[in-house]
Structures are given as C-alpha cells and as structure tokens.
Amino acid sequence: MVLDELVSNISIDELLLHDGLHADHPEIWLCVNGKVFDVTRGRSFYGPGGGYAAFAGRDATRALAKMDTGAATRTYAVVSDLTEEEINTAKHWEATFAGKYQFVGTLAPQAN
Numbered sequence: 372m373v374l375d376e377l378v379s380n381i382s383i384d385e386l387l388l389h390d391g392l393h394a395d396h397p398e399i400w401l402c403v404n405g406k407v408f409d410v411t412r413g414r415s416f417y418g419p420g421g422g423y424a425a426f427a428g429r430d431a432t433r434a435l436a437k438m439d440t441g442a443a444t445r446t447y448a449v450v451s452d453l454t455e456e457e458i459n460t461a462k463h464w465e466a467t468f469a470g471k472y473q474f475v476g477t478l479a480p481q482a483n
C-alpha cells in the first residue's frame with residue numbers, strides 16, 4: 372500500500388493486523404509513544420522469526436523503554452510506571468525509527 376496521506380487514530384486492532392502474519396496486510400507496523408511506523412523494510416528484524424518479531428503490529432513502547440522484547444503485548448503499552456530513564460530510552464527509539472522508517476500515523480488514544 373502506498374500511503375498518500377497520514378493516518379490518524381489507527382486502532383489497536385488495525386495495528387495488530389500489521390504483524391507480518393496477515394497476507395492481506397503485508398506491511399509491518401510498529402508503534403512507539405503513540406507513533407506508528409512502517410518497518411516493512413526491516414522485515415529481517417520484525418518479520419516472522421526475526422529477533423524483534425515481538426514488536427510487529429504491537430505498541431512496543433514499554434518493551435523498548437525496558438529493552439525487553441517480552442514486554443510487548445497485544446494491548447496498549449502500560450507506561451504509567453516507567454522511570455524517567457526508561458521514558459528517555461523509548462524517546463530515543465522513537466527518534467531512531469523516525470529517522471529510518473516511514474511514519475504511518477498515530478495510534479488512537481486509549482479509551483478509559
């Protein structure tokens with residue numbers, strides 16, 4: 372899919388479909404700090420069997436903040452207990468992704 376406009380309010384379910392396992396959604400997306408990036412060209416990392424496949428189609432904020440692939444879940448990342456250092460780590464990763472990958476849009480805010 373060629374994105375000709377940025378998508379806002381991407382739902383968590385839409386994000387989950389972009390995990391590299393759904394043939395009808397070939398792009399792989401990853402979310403950090405509410406920003407969704409198209410990491411398809413990093414398929415060797417994020418595709419099935421890749422070392423960072425746990426981030427594919429996920430809100431990886433907590434996992435990246437804690438440098439723990441096991442902390443990537445299928446739900447909104449819990450960030451309320453992150454330390455300042457962890458928050459900065461996640462910001463650093465966001466900048467890395469912004470420099471390397473296409474920004475797709477923003478994850479819809481979590482309904483309370």
Ligand code: HEM
Nearest residue numbers: 410413416423426434435436437438439440441464467471
């Ligand atoms: C023994 C532990 C680890 C080693 C040896 C390692 C090694 C590497 C290497 C060599 C790269 C660069 C790959 C390239 O650009 O060709 C990389 C990228 C990366 N690593 Fe790790 N890593 C480790 C642990 C982790 C952990 C725990 C996380 C996060 C939970 C992590 C997240 C990432 C991410 C997000 C990238 C960027 C991939 C991209 O460019 O899209 N790494 N790692």
